[in-house]
Amino acid sequence: MKRIAILIATTGGPVLVDRITPEPAPQSMMCLRRQSEVLPISLDYDDFVRAGSGVIMREFGPYEEGAFRLDVSGPIGTGLSWQLGVFAAHAVFKSKSCELSDLETADLIVWLSGTVDNDLNIGDVDHMAQKVEASAGMLADYIAKGTPIVFGAGVENAAFLSAHKPPGGIDVASLKTTRDLMDVLGLGTKDKDRGNTTFWMMAGAATLALGVVFAWSGLFPQEGEKPELEIKIPEAKPKLTIDIFSDRGQHPTYAFGEDLNLQVRVNRKAWLLCDYEQVDGKVIRIYPNDQVRDVQAFDAHTDHILSASENAPFRIRLGPPAGQETVTCYAREEPFRGSARPVNAAMDRMRVTLKP
Amino acid sequence: MTHIHPDLLEDAQQRFGELHNVREVMTKRESGAISLGRLYAYVQGAQDDAVQDILGRDLKVRRVYRSLLQKSALVHMPQALAASTQDYPERHADGCHIRLQASRAQSDQLYLIVEMSDQRRDMPQSLHLFGPDETMVRVALPAARNGVIQTIIERNSDAARLLGEPKTEIFLR
Amino acid sequence: MDHTQNILRNAGGKDPLLADFTALCETTTLQGAPKYALRPTMETLAKFICAQGNGPNKDMALFELSHLVCGVGALHGVTGLSDFFLAPNKATPAFYKQVLNGTTPGVSVSQSGLVLRYDDKSFEVRFGRMPFLVALYEFLCSMDGFFYYQTFNDLFERLLEGPPDEKNIRACSNALASDLRKYRIAYLNSAQADGKFSQVYKFLQDRFDEENGIILHDECVFDFWHLHNQGKDYRGYRTVFDLFCDFARAFEESRLATAAAHAAPLGLDSEAGEVDIASDLVADVNLDDWTSPFDIFDEDESGDIRFFKIKTERAPIENLMTYGPDALRLPLAFLRYEIFGQVQSGITTDLQVGRPKSSVEKRIACEDVQTYEERLQECQAILSHIKNLQAASLHVLNNSGGDNLVVFPTAAVERGAQAFSKMKRKGFDDQAMAHRDVFERAAHALVAMESQLVRYMKALEDKKVQTLFPQDREKFKSQFQLLYQEVRT
Incomplete structure (x- = not known):
């Protein structure tokens, strides 16, 4: 079962469609955070659902129960731009191959803003820039995590989004009708032939087949052409981390005369700096040092041996005084300048016990 | 300049007392009471924390409130005569039907459903419940759609408790 | 109704009359503005509650109010009555002129007010008087924590049972007056005023002049303030001016009242000091008082x-x-x-x-x-x-x-x-x-x-x-x- 998180874009931030439940009540209702608080747009939602005035029952019904309860994660003000997201949520709810998801466990995040008319055409809406800006903080985490994200909107709105430098990790889908939306969700006819293709591929392939997923580079403004509005989504990279250890573990014990084994691992390519603090408080810069001729950045995800008896750029022989001593290593994506102890850098410490 | 005639002393003293009292009333203020107009505005749907607070603790004010409601309510459902076997008895009166329906999604919540058979009449905006123990709850109602007003209440709320009690007197306004 | 209970209940240091009056001052329109103007409406009400005014019958307003209730009820019914008296609109003559309309047997609306006719008599409640009468209605129903609400409500509803009737109107106003009298007795405290009166009188007596007798003149105000301003009661010159102002006015009114011919009070229960406030003999009492232009x-x-x-x-x-x-x-x-x-x-x-x-x-x-x-x-x-x-x-x-x-x-x-x-x-x-x-x-x-x-x-x-x-x-x-x-x- 594929898990899709549906986000309704609002100027106050994206609102997740948390749950849809068929209810034996006269009216469909939209509720806030599973509480008894009913949103002011609830009556509009009822109209959108109801057969005759709306499209949900017509497209996805019949349901034995007369109505739905739709729970969302945050308030939605006036307007009708929630219709596209709600339509998508009902499509997912109806589907046997996918289900509504939270953001953490989603295979695909679909961010939507637009209206859906009675003929299932998708209409453009206002305030797209504010909606994107309000979503930036939340989406950055999921871009970093690698969850595929699709921004879906009407044709004009999608063109606007594409023209304003969306960051990597987000695709824009230009939606003319709900059929286009169904394809983005992997619920369209084209995707039914694709068997077990992953969701990300399904979404990508489907939109490519429609010719509406824009290649980001090709649609960026020409050089010298200034976009009307710079949509800034924070660059979401995993935080730089550094781990230091020895072949004797995290807290090694050495006798006088032995060589220190010091290994280091970073999660991104980074420059290093290591200090050794003796029992008497004296601090010795052990890396870089005179023995290292070519100081370079260390590759990510590799165990680098800095100091050891063999196969290391240098060797550190340990001696008196006895006691607890500390190795501190710092990592940064830019080279370190000067000899001062860095302030804003990733850091790890290893305690070393020295005995006679 | 005023001549002070001692023979007028007694009458003047009484008049002075009245003037003094008027001056006190006009210049000093004392909190703690609410006026009938303020209570009436609350009956008509105004939000007023002070009135809500005093209604919760003053039985006499609740009785006045009920009396005002009785004059202006769209629908009045007096205490039901027969006991009900249902958890939440349905109530009928004057082209109006009130019922509670359990939510499938949230077992701790109930749908409060008010159905008005004549959609041409004014639709109520609030539901007022008076229990046999003279407790009182007001529930603000959303707008009606096709004669149906629907909202959600908590299963453990006073409103749900009173709606489960056939002897609860109901006003819709 | 046992009023003693009320007096005991309110013996907590708060002044119920002040609280009731304050509550009315705090009644607002839908826009949040005071419903009743402090002057002249609330001032007139204050004078009425404190029984200040000329003539032997100080409760004439209750007779007017009973007519107003009767007339409005006849025109607009019981529900209309609540709307008229309690609507959150600014109480102005123009507003009441706007909302009163129609004609029923015995009741009509003229250019200047609401006219009731019964037994070959006619009684007009002027629009200009209505803001005060509406405030009075609300005060009476609200006073003492709604203690009298039901009683007065019943009285008013009885008024509406038929066309305007003098006997019913008189009965209603007299019943209102009787309860208001109890309220005044319970909450209008004269002790403080009596003490101040005596203090001023003694001060003036000390300045007795063989030639002119006791005279209150401009310098008395400063001299009294000079003498007493170290105490907390008379620290402010304006407070002392107000004190002398009331004192002089009390004697002036008393002098005028004595000079004028008085109608004997017609008591329903004359031993208790009650009067028939609807008596024809007192209906012509001059109710005019100075109000700021x-x-x-x-x-x-x-x-x-x-x-x-x-x-x-x-x-x-x-x-x-x-x-x-x-x-x-x-x-x-x-x-x-x-x-x-x-x-x-x-x-x-x-x-x-x-x-x-x-x-x-x-x-x-x-x-x-x-x-x-x-x-x-x-x-x-x-x-x-x-x-x-x-x-x-x-x-x-x-x-x-x-x-x-x-x-x-x-x-x-x-x-x-x-x-x-x-x-x-x-x-x-x-x-x-x-x-x-x-x-x-x-x-x-x-x-x-x-x-x-x-x-x-x-x-x-x-x-x-x-x-x-x-x-x-x-x-x-x-x-x-x-x-x-x-x-x-």
Whole structure:
């Protein structure tokens, strides 16, 4: 079962469609955070659902129960731009191959803003820039995590989004009708032939087949052409981390005369700096040092041996005084300048016990 | 300049007392009471924390409130005569039907459903419940759609408790 | 109804009458503005509750209220009755004129009010009286924590059971009066007032003069304040002025009342002091009392016409118009109230809000205080403005038609036209002719204002107050220095 998180874009931030439940009540209702608080747009939602005035029952019904309860994660003000997201949520709810998801466990995040008319055409809406800006903080985490994200909107709105430098990790889908939306969700006819293709591929392939997923580079403004509005989504990279250890573990014990084994691992390519603090408080810069001729950045995800008896750029022989001593290593994506102890850098410490 | 005639002393003293009292009333203020107009505005749907607070603790004010409601309510459902076997008895009166329906999604919540058979009449905006123990709850109602007003209440709320009690007197306004 | 319970219940230190009155002051319109104007509506109510007024029957308003309830109920039914009396709209004559309409047997609406006819008699409740009567209705129903609500509600509903009937109306008003009397007995405390009265009387008695007897004059106010201002009750000069103002008025009213022929009270229960308030013999009692002419300009309809600039043309004479005859009885004391009372208020405010010591010291020294001469000049300037307003208003009345034919001498017509054209302010334009009624009411108020201002200025000039200013300033400065010496050290 594929898990899709549906986000309704609002100027106050994206609102997740948390749950849809068929209810034996006269009216469909939209509720806030599973509480008894009913949103002011609830009556509009009822109209959108109801057969005759709306499209949900017509497209996805019949349901034995007369109505739905739709729970969302945050308030939605006036307007009708929630219709596209709600339509998508009902499509997912109806589907046997996918289900509504939270953001953490989603295979695909679909961010939507637009209206859906009675003929299932998708209409453009206002305030797209504010909606994107309000979503930036939340989406950055999921871009970093690698969850595929699709921004879906009407044709004009999608063109606007594409023209304003969306960051990597987000695709824009230009939606003319709900059929286009169904394809983005992997619920369209084209995707039914694709068997077990992953969701990300399904979404990508489907939109490519429609010719509406824009290649980001090709649609960026020409050089010298200034976009009307710079949509800034924070660059979401995993935080730089550094781990230091020895072949004797995290807290090694050495006798006088032995060589220190010091290994280091970073999660991104980074420059290093290591200090050794003796029992008497004296601090010795052990890396870089005179023995290292070519100081370079260390590759990510590799165990680098800095100091050891063999196969290391240098060797550190340990001696008196006895006691607890500390190795501190710092990592940064830019080279370190000067000899001062860095302030804003990733850091790890290893305690070393020295005995006679 | 005023001549002070001692023979007028007694009458003047009484008049002075009245003037003094008027001056006190006009210049000093004392909190703690609410006026009938303020209570009436609350009956008509105004939000007023002070009135809500005093209604919760003053039985006499609740009785006045009920009396005002009785004059202006769209629908009045007096205490039901027969006991009900249902958890939440349905109530009928004057082209109006009130019922509670359990939510499938949230077992701790109930749908409060008010159905008005004549959609041409004014639709109520609030539901007022008076229990046999003279407790009182007001529930603000959303707008009606096709004669149906629907909202959600908590299963453990006073409103749900009173709606489960056939002897609860109901006003819709 | 056992009122003793109520008295015991309220024996917690709070003043129920004040709380009830405050509650009514806090009743608002939908827009959050006070429903009842403090003056004249709430002031009239305060006078009524405190049983202040002329004549043997102080509860005549209850008779009017019973008529109003009966009439409104007959026209608009029980639900309409609640809407009329409790609607969150500003209580103005215009509002009630707008909402009252229709005719039923015995009840009709005239140009000036609601008319009830029964037994060959006719009783009119004027629109101008309705804001007060509506406030009275609400006060009666709300008083003492709604203690009387049900009783009064039943009384009013009985009134509506048939067409207007004198017997029912009398019964209703007498029942209201009976309960109001209990309320007054329970909550109107005369002890404090009696103590103050005796204190002032003794003070004046000590100044007995063989030739003139006991006389209350301007200097008495300052002397009493001088004597007692170290105590907490009389620290403020204005408080003492008000005290003497009430004292003088009490004797003045008493003198007039004694001089006038009184109708004997007709008691329902004469031993208990009750009277039939609907008695024909007391119906003609003069209910008029001084109200500030500015009240006319505060009515909604006057809002579009700028008769007075608040700061320069209204504020300087606001108190004079509010105090009316009281200011004229003690003109120099009132002048001191205005000039030096204002200084003392400023000192009090400075101390409350923690303004710099230099500001307080400046006030104590009575620096930059308006002189009596300057004050008279200011009054003269405003008087000229009032005369111009009168002329301009007459121009409007002369040119706007209307039911009443207004005939002016040619010179007055010319002067009116001139004054109107020179009045370069909001409302004095082509649209003015459409507001004839506003200008008509304004004209009456302007005449009263002129009279008050002329009499006040004459009284001050007779006393040659210009020459008194330097010594008055020294006297007040010296008292302020004593009163606020802690600030100066």
